[in-house]
Amino acid sequence: MASVLEIADLHKSFGGIAAVNGVSFTVEEGEIVGIIGPNGSGKSTLFNCVLGQLQPTSGEVRIDGRVTTGMRPCDLNALGVSRTFQLLQVFPELTVRDNLIAAGQEHCGTMFSRLFGPRDAGLGPVADRMIEFFRLSHVAGERAGRLSYGQQKLLDAAMAFMGGPRLVLLDEPAGGVNLTMLGDLRERLRAINRERRSTFVVIEHNMDFVMSLCTRVLVLAEGRIIAQGSPDAVRNDPKVIEAYLGP
Amino acid sequence: MASAGLVRGTLAAVTVVVLAAGPEFLRPSQLYLVSLWAVTAIAAMGLNLTLGYAGQISMAQGAFVGIGAYTVALLMQAGLGFFPAFLAAGVLCFAVGWLLGYPALRVQHHYLAFVTLAFTTLVYLLLRNEQWLTNGVYGISGIQRPTALGFAFGTAARFYYFCLGIMALFLGAMWWMIRSPWGRAFMVLRENPVRALSLGVDTRRYTLLAFAIGSAVGGFAGGLFAPLVQFLEPNSFSLGYSLSLLLMVIVGGAGYLFGPLVGAAVAILLPDFLRFTEGYYLLLYAAAVMVLMAFCPQGLIGLSERWQANRRARLAAGGER
Amino acid sequence: MAPDRSAIVLTLEGVVAGYGPMTILHGTTFAVERAKITTVIGPNGAGKSTVFKAVFGLIKVRTGRIAFGGEDVTNLAPRQLLAKGISYVPQGRNIFPELTVLHNLELGGIAAPPEIDLPARIEAALDRFPILRSKAKAQASTLSGGQQKMLEIARSMLLDPRLLLIDEPSIGLSPMMVRETFDILKDLRDRGTTILLIEQNARSALQMSDRGLVLEQGQTRLADTAKALLNDPRVGELFLGGGSRPEHGAEEK
Amino acid sequence: QSTVYIPNLAELSGAGAVSGTNWRDGIILAVEEINAKGGILGRKLDVPHVDTQSEASIARAQIQKMIDNKPYVILGPVFSGSVLPSMELSKAAEIPQIMGGEAAAITQRGNPYIFRTAFGQQVSMPKIANYMRDGVKAKSVAVVWVNNDFGKGGRDAFVAEMTKRNIKVVADVSTESGQVDFASDVVKVKNSPAEAIFVYTNEEESARFLREARKQGIKVPLIGETTLLGQKVIELAGEAANGVKGHVGLTADAPVPALQAFGEKFKKRFGYANDHNGIKGYTAVYVIKHVTEKIGKFDSKAFAAALHGMTITPAQEPGILMEATWDKNGDIDRQSFLGEVVGGKQKIVEILPKAGL
């Protein structure tokens, strides 16, 4: 069986500056892979290339063995790949609940059935559970643009799960999130991973979170992978300490 | 909450009754005006979908009304019945609107506004210059009013009901679509296309759909415009008309279901009541629009909603104490 | 432990504020000591950022009083507060996307009094964040998330504020850069600047702070020395991710 | 009842504002005079002025509104584009409409309730064509026209008349209403072998064209119809208007004392010099007065019937200014003029007889 995600010699440069410079790795089903690396090492750019937000300069991305380079984000999403964003990306004028329903509705039925079917595309209960979990109940009817930073971050994460994805790419989900909530989030990710065999790739600078969640960690620096392995191995790798963790 | 719903329900009921009784107390010119209001409101509803819900600035709605009107007029001249011609107008505008949507995939905001503006000018020039087809600057006159099942809608009163009926139909359809997941998809398109795309919303398809449906509705409005006014000339569909439709949508309240009805009423019915303003109506209207934009860019519906919200908040605060 | 009365530079007394009809701060009260780092922690949506906005005159204080250096500064405009020596680094992304990095940086000094040597300061800031130097001519919107935050922090170094309000500077920064940022804050404090910091990264923030505040539902729940808060079991459980979390102790370096 | 309702519908704003305002002011002047003398058959005239905003659909709505109030006669509008849709309604209501439109089509539909106040293009263009052939003696001409119903209608009629007279149209230049830059249009006619240029555009555009033509040194005669020799064009074009010749349907500068006296009255009352639309509006009201007094009652149908085939002379009704005849279609016939602009003033060089419809 093919790996869930295969990246082969991916390059992306912006006007001569190589942001991603020959990255290759594979992610197997059910893995939780962490990606760390200094600021500007190309982590977000890598995600953007994988998810079709950016066109890679060269290289190939395969999902379930199928080449997906050049596919649009919405088509990738239809294959069961979803993501969160580093900077806040919600629908500011929609309520929290509508944000969540919007996030999942394209996975329910056909264009036709969505026009004539129920208003919430049958996603109401799922959305409510999500709201409950992310402790957003008291703001469920509030417009998303009016939430605090951390709340929006959580909403963004919640949205990524509405479509029941098989592969989720999370870009700094912990930034600005309260530590207690973060613990819950980690448990939740683990649970989903266990029950549905969903696969996660997580970019994060919060070492506690990465090290306690991930089964494998990749370290990116200047657009290349400089180390990978188990959390412990990576943490003690001198190259990583020099480039990222610091003395 | 309940009281607000009650107020709204009563208001709606009163409006329906008043409109239904229209021919009893309105004079023919007023019937004509209300019919024109209905037709314009349909056109504005289409624009409201494109602009208010999907967030795509279009200055081409007037051109679509024109295309629809000429289609109906020409097809009827060629011997087709009203209803097939009416349908053809909508279908044609759907197709053209779909095509016009393509630039919207590449550019946004003011750029898009100018692409659509260019389109409006082109349509105007075509209508004016291609005399063999459209009779050019001389216009088309003597357009027949429709007959349905042996019932002729020739008189002002009958055609009035016809226009209002069709408007109600479109209002209902629009309501249904907006509250369906499609409506939500249009809105996320407006709110954050990047995020929408990554959530599987096919922004290309929805953008094109928003344009196509909005344009088709405009085309249908044109299909009614032709038999209502019974005279078509290119000037009626120049840029100014598109701009005034745009103003109507915004003044009424973009992104509100009833916004276009209110906006069209302000632009079409109100001048009749404010006869004393005579030559200064446009001046006053423009000034009022500016004040409204500064005060409440959500338009008149937004204004009333805000007023209600404030009242509710005051009531709630009173309850707390 | 109550703060030293004589050293207090900023006080909030019963501040009530919010957005539109909504009230978020329900009588927030606390005091901040001069030349100390005070860290504010609290759950998401507690109103931490709202407190900063109220102090910096970005939202209206309905009742209550804010005093800075003994003067009443309630509801003054940002420019007046800057003139009094308060500066503010908000949460999230706050750059001018279409200007170059250098021009972004330079604008941080626009409110500087004439005696400040801006070019030298800009050099110093670029020294602390070499990556920004290498990107000085790039459009700011092309920076990575972390680089944008660095730009903001560098920008805040151009002035010599008496009070710096800084809202979650560590978001998006690599551990090394977080440390660098905290070092900068410590340097500033050592030069006499009072720092009020919001952090979710509570443990490491409290470790370098002098005092801490816990904010919940728009009200001060706890105010004490940073050490005391670190050892407070209530705080540990709620805000340091204690309890359910397996300890890795990465921050003990 | 002491007043009679005769509403006026005119282009008071939008593209037709110049013409519409002139038309309205002519009407105001006539109504004031008539009412000061006690009105018509003892009833004062009630003439509200309504704006079409130069838009056909509004014109139509407004005329419907007037008809609801049972008018005796309707005045206006001036733009043919607004007349065409609105005349169907007045016809259905059997109310005479005296209007300012000049498009040929208006009187070709067998509508017994529509009446002109100026030549239709099918009358004025032959006059110009004759002048081209006999006065200018041109073998080839260029025509510069504004692409709206006024200009296009005139151009079509003109080209047809040229063909009839074996004069070649060697340049056919369409311009836009509101156009400000006429460089390319002048280049085109300049490069054509035309021996005369016929300019048929609205006032300002005419002036701008004349200026550009002078600048580029056009030597061949510039010929126009009414507008080009009008007061406004001369004022705006300044020097550049000198030497322009052509046919003038109506003008306050004609060697007709009544017209000149009218021009002075108008200027005194409104502070600006009228154009032909002012005369059209003024005479329209006096037509109503004369016909009504003749039939002796306020009867719309009888009015329409009476005006067909009627000739009114200044002797019978001084306010008519010049003798005029209406035929069975509602077309008007009267004397007209050949003029020339000399030293910044319109000079009438010849009076043309009635066409004899």
Place this chain on the structure above:
Amino acid sequence: MSAFIQLVVSGLATGAIYALVAVGFALLWQTSQTINFAQGEFVMVPAFFVLVAIKYWGFGYWPAIAVGFAISALLLGAAFKGLVVEPMLRHGVLPLVISTVALAILMKEAVKDFYSSQAQQFPAIVEGTDLDFLGAVVSTQSIAVIVVAIGAVALLNWFLSSTLTGRAMQATAQNRNVARILGIDVERMILYTFLINGLLTALASFLISPIYLAKFTNGETLGLAAFVAAIVGGFNQVRGAVLGGLILGILDNLAAAYVSAQYRAAVPLVVLVAVILWRPQGILGRVEERSV
């Protein structure tokens, strides 16, 4: 050949005017993210200020021009900023766009109702002598327009990119909240922008009205042309607006002469759409990059 040169030379003169107006557009965009649909009317109106000063207040030419500049700065600059833009900026772009559309109507109607619906003669700064240039005729007025337009643009370009105030103005447009937090005098920056725009459009007005005559509808074509010029050249570059203006002026003339007079209005628009689709940022424009 001389016909061709004539077309190009005349086109350049027209284009310079478009450029001058387009520069105002680009300026407003760059420094306050405002799209002013009343820009054409901003050029139409100052001529009437001068006419009023001459006709009703009995001023001479130069004093009247000075009065015209002053009123323009006051009404089109300060009042426009204070009454129209300021209250609306916080609502985003669309309400403002709509408001300027309404403002355009308001200005047109006001001039029509309170001055005149007819075109007016306007005195010229330089007496228009015609010069011969390679067989084509150029008037000194046109040359003055070209020189002034290019000069104004060079000055502005320098101001925006090389002075701190210029950059603070741009910063204000891009992120008002941050600008305020950093202590930029946001109000004043916006005011500067609008004053400059008001003066620019007044200048354009005084330069072109002698040629085009003053009329309340003049803004319609002019505004549109200037807008197209701004987009074609590059909305976020002041010098792009100049290029766009000149291209458009020449193109319009050539199209009318060699393509189709009936469709001449379409040609610039087709070019516009082509540019938008091929290079949305305009010929000289910068790409507005955003990373996600």
